Amino acid sequence: MQIPYYQLQQSWQHVRQTWQTTTMLWDDAVRWQFEGEFWQPLNSQVPVTLIRLEELMRVIAQARQHVR
Known part of the structure; x- marks a missing residue:
């Protein structure tokens, strides 16, 4: 089953919002370690x-048009 691109975007937005809420409730050394080791790299990538x-999806769509 393929997950539509917009679902990936929405899921990422939900994860970010959840993380923001979590940081308001979780403020100790473990949270800061987790944020540095896991969240920041994920949030960058x-x-x-x-x-x-999205760029790949455009290229695939163009290729499909040329094949037809």
């Missing part, structure tokens, strides 16, 4: 990945 995925 996912938006770039979504942009590249």
Whole structure:
């Protein structure tokens, strides 16, 4: 089953909002370690990945038009 691109975007937005809420409630050394080791790299990479995925979808759509 393929997950539509917009669902990936919405899911990422939901995760970010949930993280923001979590940071208001979780403020100790473990949270800061988790944020540095996991959240910050993820928060940097996912938006770039979504942009590249959107570009790939455009290329595939153009290729399909040329094949028809």
